[in-house]
Amino acid sequence: MGILYxxxxxxxxxxxxxxxxxxxxxxxxxxxxxxxxxxxxxxxVGAVPEIEEKPKLYLDMPMIKDVDLIKKKHLEVANIxxxxxxxxxxxxxxxxxxxxxxFSYINDIVSKxxxxxxxxxxxxxxxxxxxxxEALVQWDESLYVIPSIHDDSLVLxxxxxxxxxxxxxxxxxxxxxxxxxxxSIKIIEKCGxxxxxxxxxxxxxxEKLSYFTLVVIKV
Amino acid sequence: MGILYxxxxxxxxxxxxxxxxxxxxxxxxxxxxxxxxxxxxxxxVGAVPEIEEKPKLYLDMPMIKDVDLIKKKHLEVANIxxxxxxxxxxxxxxxxxxxxxxFSYINDIVSKxxxxxxxxxxxxxxxxxxxxxEALVQWDESLYVIPSIHDDSLVLxxxxxxxxxxxxxxxxxxxxxxxxxxxSIKIIEKCGxxxxxxxxxxxxxxEKLSYFTLVVIKV
Numbered sequence: 001m002g003i004l005y006x007x008x009x010x011x012x013x014x015x016x017x018x019x020x021x022x023x024x025x026x027x028x029x030x031x032x033x034x035x036x037x038x039x040x041x042x043x044x045v046g047a048v049p050e051i052e053e054k055p056k057l058y059l060d061m062p063m064i065k066d067v068d069l070i071k072k073k074h075l076e077v078a079n080i081x082x083x084x085x086x087x088x089x090x091x092x093x094x095x096x097x098x099x100x101x102x103f104s105y106i107n108d109i110v111s112k113x114x115x116x117x118x119x120x121x122x123x124x125x126x127x128x129x130x131x132x133x134e135a136l137v138q139w140d141e142s143l144y145v146i147p148s149i150h151d152d153s154l155v156l157x158x159x160x161x162x163x164x165x166x167x168x169x170x171x172x173x174x175x176x177x178x179x180x181x182x183x184s185i186k187i188i189e190k191c192g193x194x195x196x197x198x199x200x201x202x203x204x205x206x207e208k209l210s211y212f213t214l215v216v217i218k219v
Numbered sequence: 220m221g222i223l224y225x226x227x228x229x230x231x232x233x234x235x236x237x238x239x240x241x242x243x244x245x246x247x248x249x250x251x252x253x254x255x256x257x258x259x260x261x262x263x264v265g266a267v268p269e270i271e272e273k274p275k276l277y278l279d280m281p282m283i284k285d286v287d288l289i290k291k292k293h294l295e296v297a298n299i300x301x302x303x304x305x306x307x308x309x310x311x312x313x314x315x316x317x318x319x320x321x322f323s324y325i326n327d328i329v330s331k332x333x334x335x336x337x338x339x340x341x342x343x344x345x346x347x348x349x350x351x352x353e354a355l356v357q358w359d360e361s362l363y364v365i366p367s368i369h370d371d372s373l374v375l376x377x378x379x380x381x382x383x384x385x386x387x388x389x390x391x392x393x394x395x396x397x398x399x400x401x402x403s404i405k406i407i408e409k410c411g412x413x414x415x416x417x418x419x420x421x422x423x424x425x426e427k428l429s430y431f432t433l434v435v436i437k438v
Binding site: 097123 | 354
């Protein structure tokens with residue numbers, strides 16, 4: 001049997017891939033990616049061009065919020081992977097596979113009966129902090145990483161608040177922040193990618209922002 | 220003038236260094252490390268053996284809690300770095316330079332007048348999650364990263380609570396947890412290093428734990 005590798009490719013810059021991720025991609029026989037247009041794949045190509053020669057397993061994983069439907073989809077995808085697990089499969093994920101990745105759900109199913117290996121990646125918030133040349137947390141500050149998937153998650157705490165994948169919920173966040181005091185805000189779109197943009201207030205934001213938008217608020 | 224690079228070497232495994240970290244170390248003329256026995260340096264040697272040939276800048280950075288004394292020390296260290304900044308200096312940090320690293324204080328001073336570059340690293344919590352093959356956060360879960368430096372930081376929230384550098388405060392945490400319900404606990408000592416150990420309850424803990432101890436509690 002082969003091994004399923006969950007490979008974090010980091011936030012955008014191919015040079016932010018780890019030596020271990022590069023090594024794993026090289027030894028995998030099949031590359032699993034969500035679709036023909038995969039950001040994670042584009043990053044990997046930048047560091048390991050030979051990935052283009054490898055057979056691909058395109059997995060249909062739509063961005064939906066219906067929990068039952070998602071579970072059904074994950075089971076389908078896990079079964080497709082298991083069917084192909086006579087070879088080593090490298091499943092690419094943006095950022096780190098342990099933090100809000102689709103891979104983690106597939107891994108929960110596949111790892112029950114088959115060998116899987118997780119290769120960590122640079123998170124988008126580490127990447128964003130490095131690019132802005134400002135520490136995320138120092139000394140006794142706490143770091144809160146909150147997925148902006150649910151309305152009730154928009155709570156600010158003393159320390160550094162990172163809202164992940166917040167492209168759609170920015171107007172809500174803006175409303176909430178109108179009555180809250182905070183030290184600084186940074187809105188980072190497509191962190192580490194070529195089209196990266198950083199905004200330091202809400203007024204300068206364009207009408208539409210990418211799904212890959214990160215908000216860092218220091219309180 | 221040279222550039223000061225803050226280089227994250229990740230949690231322990233040299234293969235978890237990024238391509239960018241390896242490249243930066245290779246092009247730096249001087250390697251800055253806290254002392255002759257540096258964990259970050261040992262990790263870097265594993266991936267870039269030629270680092271041994273480079274001149275070293277040993278910086279005296281004691282682990283103290285007195286804020287005034289620490290500030291004075293940071294200023295001293297920053298000045299030593301600035302004095303040597305006619306060349307490129309690579310300052311190695313364990314994990315990620317943006318999350319509780321000494322580099323971040325030095326960078327706050329040096330970057331005011333000189334060019335500095337931060338190269339992100341794999342955090343200890345991403346490393347620990349990968350090794351335990353269990354996602355840190357999925358779907359609507361939040362991630363809380365709390366430094367166990369102050370007694371009042373021992374608060375548990377719904378989601379995943381990561382207590383950093385908690386070797387010394389474990390007995391307090393244990394006391395606190397006696398009256399709290401939680402789903403799971405993992406105590407990871409020296410994550411990703413050769414001596415790594417994982418404990419799943421307090422009873423199996425040895426009397427003394429390393430400073431590099433991470434506690435992951437799911438609530």
